[in-house]
Amino acid sequence: MKQETIIQISALRKHFPVKNLWGTDIALVKALDGVDLSISEGKTFGIVGESGCGKTTLMRTLLRLVEPTSGSVVLSEKLTGGQFSSNNLEELKKNELRKFRRQIGVVFQDPMGALNPRMLIKDIVGEPLAIHGQTENIRDRVIELLNNVGLGNEHLYRYPHEFSGGQRQRIVIARALALDPKILVLDEPTSALDVSVQARILNLLNDLQAKFNLTYIFISHDLSVIEYMCDRLAVMYLGKVVEEADTEALFSNPQHPYTKALLSATPNFDKDRKKIMILGDVPSPIAYLDESKAKLATEMTEQERLEIEAIEGKGIDYIVRSSLNKVLPLTKISANHYARV
Amino acid sequence: MLEIKNLKTQFNTYDGVVEALNGVDLTIEDGEIFGLVGETGCGKSVTCYSVLKLLPKTAEVVDGEIVLNGENITHASESRLREIRGGEIGIIFQDPLSALNPVMTINEQIGEVLTLHQKKEVNALASEKEIPVYKSEKWKASSGVEFMITAFSVFFIGLFTILGQFSLGLPFIALIAAMFLRDQMQKDLPESALDLMVIEALSRVKLPNPRQIAKSYPHELSGGMQQRVMIAMALAGKAKMLIADEPTTALDVTIQAQILQLIKDIQKEEQMSVLLITHDLGVVAETCEKVAVMYKGKIVEESSVDEIFTNPQHDYTKSLLNAIPKGGKERLQVSGIGDHESI
Numbered sequence: 001m002k003q004e005t006i007i008q009i010s011a012l013r014k015h016f017p018v019k020n021l022w023g024t025d026i027a028l029v030k031a032l033d034g035v036d037l038s039i040s041e042g043k044t045f046g047i048v049g050e051s052g053c054g055k056t057t058l059m060r061t062l063l064r065l066v067e068p069t070s071g072s073v074v075l076s077e078k079l080t081g082g083q084f085s086s087n088n089l090e091e092l093k094k095n096e097l098r099k100f101r102r103q104i105g106v107v108f109q110d111p112m113g114a115l116n117p118r119m120l121i122k123d124i125v126g127e128p129l130a131i132h133g134q135t136e137n138i139r140d141r142v143i144e145l146l147n148n149v150g151l152g153n154e155h156l157y158r159y160p161h162e163f164s165g166g167q168r169q170r171i172v173i174a175r176a177l178a179l180d181p182k183i184l185v186l187d188e189p190t191s192a193l194d195v196s197v198q199a200r201i202l203n204l205l206n207d208l209q210a211k212f213n214l215t216y217i218f219i220s221h222d223l224s225v226i227e228y229m230c231d232r233l234a235v236m237y238l239g240k241v242v243e244e245a246d247t248e249a250l251f252s253n254p255q256h257p258y259t260k261a262l263l264s265a266t267p268n269f270d271k272d273r274k275k276i277m278i279l280g281d282v283p284s285p286i287a288y289l290d291e292s293k294a295k296l297a298t299e300m301t302e303q304e305r306l307e308i309e310a311i312e313g314k315g316i317d318y319i320v321r322s323s324l325n326k327v328l329p330l331t332k333i334s335a336n337h338y339a340r341v
Numbered sequence: 342m343l344e345i346k347n348l349k350t351q352f353n354t355y356d357g358v359v360e361a362l363n364g365v366d367l368t369i370e371d372g373e374i375f376g377l378v379g380e381t382g383c384g385k386s387v388t389c390y391s392v393l394k395l396l397p398k399t400a401e402v403v404d405g406e407i408v409l410n411g412e413n414i415t416h417a418s419e420s421r422l423r424e425i426r427g428g429e430i431g432i433i434f435q436d437p438l439s440a441l442n443p444v445m446t447i448n449e450q451i452g453e454v455l456t457l458h459q460k461k462e463v464n465a466l467a468s469e470k471e472i473p474v475y476k477s478e479k480w481k482a483s484s485g486v487e488f489m490i491t492a493f494s495v496f497f498i499g500l501f502t503i504l505g506q507f508s509l510g511l512p513f514i515a516l517i518a519a520m521f522l523r524d525q526m527q528k529d530l531p532e533s534a535l536d537l538m539v540i541e542a543l544s545r546v547k548l549p550n551p552r553q554i555a556k557s558y559p560h561e562l563s564g565g566m567q568q569r570v571m572i573a574m575a576l577a578g579k580a581k582m583l584i585a586d587e588p589t590t591a592l593d594v595t596i597q598a599q600i601l602q603l604i605k606d607i608q609k610e611e612q613m614s615v616l617l618i619t620h621d622l623g624v625v626a627e628t629c630e631k632v633a634v635m636y637k638g639k640i641v642e643e644s645s646v647d648e649i650f651t652n653p654q655h656d657y658t659k660s661l662l663n664a665i666p667k668g669g670k671e672r673l674q675v676s677g678i679g680d681h682e683s684i
């Protein structure tokens with residue numbers, strides 16, 4: 001079966017300016033720095049990375065909640081339904097953008113933070129329907145949505161605090177599905193949950209994908225979950241995609257040193273595997289416009305030096321973060337495996 | 342080192358009594374890393390709070406014994422407990438930012454532990470090096486009061502200037518100038534013994550530029566650094582046992598690996614016992630030697646780490662291991678465990 005691309009992202013950049021007291025730009029936060037991705041229909045696309053690497057900004061640019069600095073997001077015919085003036089996300093008009101956002105549902109990390117504690121479940125799940133004017137049979141539709149995620153009409157008249165974490169996440173998923181989206185963005189949907197509850201949610205997500213032919217964009221830092229869920233995945237570091245490949249290819253044959261280290265950093269039962277530690281702290285994504293300050297990022301920090309001292313002679317491999325900060329071009333490794341080597 | 346026998350802790354709520362711990366038996370030997378795993382609400386944290394008597398007022402230990410180094414501390418007095426907390430058992434919490442005081446510098450916070458538990462050592466260091474024990478800054482109030490005085494002075498200067506009575510603001514200008522001069526004069530005071538001990542504590546956890554970090558506030562540090570500060574603080578009282586309550590849950594995997602490595606290194610160097618509480622079985626496999634699985638306020642299984650992953654005995658442990666995604670694409674098994682029913 002040929003995979004159809006549903007969203008094509010090319011050279012997407014989002015730079016937030018850092019201003020000084022007088023309002024002149026002194027630096028840029030390079031939240032996204034040239035991201036190229038193509039997301040295929042009906043598949044799960046994973047995005048992995050540490051905090052501050054630009055995962056969330058990428059998600060927000062996809063919904064055009066923030067305007068990208070440069071680059072383009074091209075939507076497929078299926079997503080637009082041929083009713084918009086353009087296939088390019090940037091050129092959509094305001095009312096078209098509203099229609100487009102229906103096609104993407106979002107599930108956030110913390111379900112309690114995503115649900116209004118003063119609203120009943122029926123109102124929470126029905127709210128997107130009401131906003132988009134689909135008010136006919138709203139109650140039946142809400143019950144249908146709740147049934148989809150394994151809840152029932154006995155839950156209609158309850159408040160979010162009466163549910164457990166797993167159930168709350170189900171409610172968030174039900175709400176995200178309310179407008180029949182084609183894409184579901186899952187931003188760390190299980191990291192606040194226990195393993196057993198996580199397993200149930202992951203099973204549910206797989207069922208829903210099969211039932212509604214959904215495309216998932218799955219953001220997580222838990223590699224075991226990513227490996228289980230995703231068909232293809234991209235590893236992000238400091239606003240760049242350092243490696244992109246099919247899950248199997250990436251897990252069996254990681255190319256970039258950062259990917260290798262990330263794979264080995266995940267706690268795991270296999271004690272004999274080779275361990276690569278990443279030393280140093282997550283670097284700041286701020287790029288100073290002043291050249292003399294810009295150089296600092298690639299120099300080894302004091303923290304890294306201390307950690308190398310501590311680790312030496314223990315038979316642990318390591319890479320140093322400052323060595324990762326160099327910019328390398330994305331190269332093709334095999335048919336659909338790209339990495340900055 | 343630490344022995345817990347048949348510990349029962351109850352919470353009195355409006356809906357009745359909640360038996361959070363239902364007879365917990367644990368033995369932690371000298372110099373071992375012991376893992377305690379379980380899901381939310383199974384009583385992991387209550388166990389460690391019961392040991393240190395950090396429970397809320399609604400909770401009480403109704404039965405059981407806690408023996409620390411041969412001493413029964415189940416009914417220890419509050420003053421003895423104060424010695425134990427930090428002095429004999431150090432503790433690290435899950436979220437370093439909420440465990441650290443946001444309005445105190447790192448120096449003040451670690452200094453507090455040292456003055457409580459290491460007074461003799463600090464005094465000894467002071468007399469040996471012939472330096473003061475505390476930094477003797479004169480004419481100085483606490484930083485909050487200092488800030489308020491400055492803020493009010495600036496406000497009045499502005500107010501009087503707007504009202505055209507600039508001369509009335511002059512005393513406030515003089516006050517600010519005096520405060521500035523005082524700080525300038527006392528800038529180069531020699532480091533006190535306490536400062537040196539704090540710096541030593543910070544360098545033990547491999548923090549760079551400990552002098553600079555000691556002066557900073559918690560929000561200025563990254564998550565990994567904050568957790569390192571927490572570990573430094575837990576170790577500052579020369580505790581022989583460390584309780585780590587989900588120390589890496591709030592951190593990225595790469596930083597998690599660093600922190601776990603640090604805990605392992607320190608445990609080896611100091612021959613400490615560590616009780617590592619976590620919900621992540623992977624973390625246990627990486628760090629611990631022995632592990633206990635908790636479920637509904639009881640220990641359901643206890644064995645060595647290799648044993649529990651290769652040959653789990655209890656049904657709950659088996660289903661917990663099955664629920665973890667492991668590479669393959671087959672459906673995850675969730676029988677036997679699930680959304681936690683209320684106890």
